Amino acid sequence: MKRASDSIGCRCGRCGAPALVAFTGKRHYLELLNIDDAGQQRKGKARIASAAVALGPQPPQQLPPGWPLPAGECEVWVLTSTSGAAPMSNEDRERPYRQLARRLAEVPWPRSAARLTCSSTR
Secondary structure, rough: OOHHHHHOOOOOOOOOOOEEEEEHHHHHHHHHHHOOOOOEEEOHHHOOOOOOOOOOOOOOHHHHOOOOOOOOOOOEEEOOOOOOOOOHHHHHHHHHHOOOOOHHOOOOOOOOOOOOOOOOOO
16 A cells, blocks of 8 residues: 555555455455454354355445555455356356446546545645
8 A cells, every 4th residue: 555655646545545446255355354353363153154245345334453445435345256166147146246347437547646635745
């Protein structure tokens, strides 16, 4: 993040954040969600199950402690696994990717380095 922010003259460390981050599969996202405030893996009933995670954009308040990107400014998406072993139709497998593609098409590009959120000047 620091290098990305520095490259556009940002001093707050948030301007260089990505617009979207996507996880291919719930398992990868759950690895982050199942870390407690002390940085330890949650165990037993404290673990979050994959059924509790919907495909698509994730609510910012659900992000794990210490999430390094600015919540609310960087959308987090969970997509279906790319494994062909997952039991679902091609349509079901592709749906979240199509939703993400539509959302990504709405993000202005280039993301205008002049659009700094801090009061930094170049």
